[in-house]
C-alpha cells in the first residue's frame with residue numbers, strides 16, 4: 001500500500017535547500033514542544049496517539065451501532081457543525097460513490113446519509129424533512145459542547161420528527177449522541193433518554209476529532225472500513241513521529257509553508273482535481289484556519305476545485321495579487337477509467353485524444369496548471385495521495401493534523417484554541433434575547 005507523499009520540488013525556485021536547512025532547528029523545536037506537551041494548548045493533544053491508543057471497546061460499539069443503523073434505517077441524519085461535521089463528510093464523499101445518496105436500491109447497500117445542523121437555513125431543514133417522508137431514519141447528533149446553536153436547532157426538529165413517527169421509546173433507540181463523556185447538555189439528555197452515546201475525548205478538539213466516534217460512526221454507516229482508516233493514520237503517525245526532518249513530509253510541509261509565509265505568501269490555496277476531495281479541502285480549511293488564524297497572524301486557508309475553478313478563479317491565481325502559494329492534492333490513480341472514442345466527424349476537434357483516458361486528460365491539465373502557476377510566481381506544493389481508499393485517507397488526515405500542530409508552534413500561536421469564534425456567538429445570543437445578555441443586547445441594537 002502506498003504512502004501519502006509531500007513533494008515541494010516544484011517550489012524549488014521559491015524555497016532553497018539552504019532555507020530548508022535553516023528552518024530545521026525551528027521545526028524540530030516546534031516538534032519537540034508538541035511531543036513534550038510543553039506548549040500552549042497542550043491539554044488538547046490526545047489526537048497525537050489516537051491511531052494507536054483509541055478506545056477499542058467503543059470502536060466495537062461504533063461498528064455495532066453502524067450495523068444496526070444499516071439494518072433499520074433508509075437514512076442517517078448526521079447533525080453537527082465544524083469539527084463535528086467536516087471530517088465525516090470529507091471521508092464519506094472521498095470514499096463513496098459520487099452519487100451515493102441517489103443510487104438506486106441494490107446498488108447501494110447502506111443508508112442515504114444527509115448532513116444537517118451545519119447552517120441555520122430554514123429551507124434546508126424544511127426540504128430535508130421532505131426527503132425523509134416515508135423513510136425509516138436514525139439520527140447521529142454530534143456536539144462536543146452540546147450547546148452549539150446550529151446542531152441544537154436541527155436536533156430539536158428531527159428529534160420531534162422521530163418521536164412523532166416512532167413514539168418516544170423507539171425514537172430514543174434511533175438517536176446516537178456523540179459528545180463529552182461526562183458533562184454538557186447533550187450528555188445529560190442522552191443519559192436521561194437512554195440514547196446510545198459515544199465520546200469526544202476531553203483532550204481532542206473538534207477539528208482534530210475525525211478519528212474518534214465523531215467521524216467514525218457516520219463513516220462506518222457509509223460502509224467504509226474504519227479499521228483501514230485507523231491503520232493509515234497509524235502509518236502516518238509513525239512517519240511523522242520518527243522520520244528525520246530530511247524525509248519527514250509533515251515536518252517539511254510545516255517548514256515550507258512558514259518559509260513562504262515569511263516571504264509574504266499569506267494565502268494558501270489547496271487545489272484538488274477530483275470533486276470527491278472537495279470536503280477534504282473544507283476539513284483542511286477548518287483545521288488550519290482555526291489553528292493558526294489568531295493574534296493577527298496566520299496563513300489564510302483557501303481552496304479551489306479544479307479544473308472547475310480554473311474557469312473562474314484561475315485568472316486570479318495566475319495573474320492577480322501575488323500573495324498565495326498552492327498545495328495540490330494529487331490523487332495518484334483514479335478509481336475509474338473512461339476511455340475517449342474516435343468520432344467519424346471530428347466536429348469538436350477532440351479526435352486527437354481518441355484512445356486516451358479521461359484521467360490522462362485530467363493529469364495533463366494538472367501538470368500544465370502547476371507549471372503555469374509556478375511561472376506566474378505561485379509556488380506549488382504537492383501532496384500525493386496513493387489511492388481513493390481508507391488507508392490513504394487515514395494517512396492524509398494524520399499528515400495534515402500533525403503538520404498543523406507543528407506549523408502552529410513555528411508560527412508562535414496556540415494551535416489548539418479558537419477564542420475568536422466566540423465573538424459572533426455573543427452578538428447572536430444578545431440579539432436573540434438569550435437570558436444573561438441583556439446589556440449587550442441594548443448596545444448592539446443601538447448599532448444596527
Ligand SMILES: O=P(O)(O)OC[C@H]1O[C@H](O)[C@H](O)[C@@H](O)[C@@H]1O
Nearest residue numbers: 082083084143144145148206421
Ligand atoms: O462539537 P461542538 O461543541 O458543537 O462544536 C462545533 C464547532 O463549533 C465551534 O464554534 C468551534 O469553533 C469549532 O471548533 C467546533 O468544531
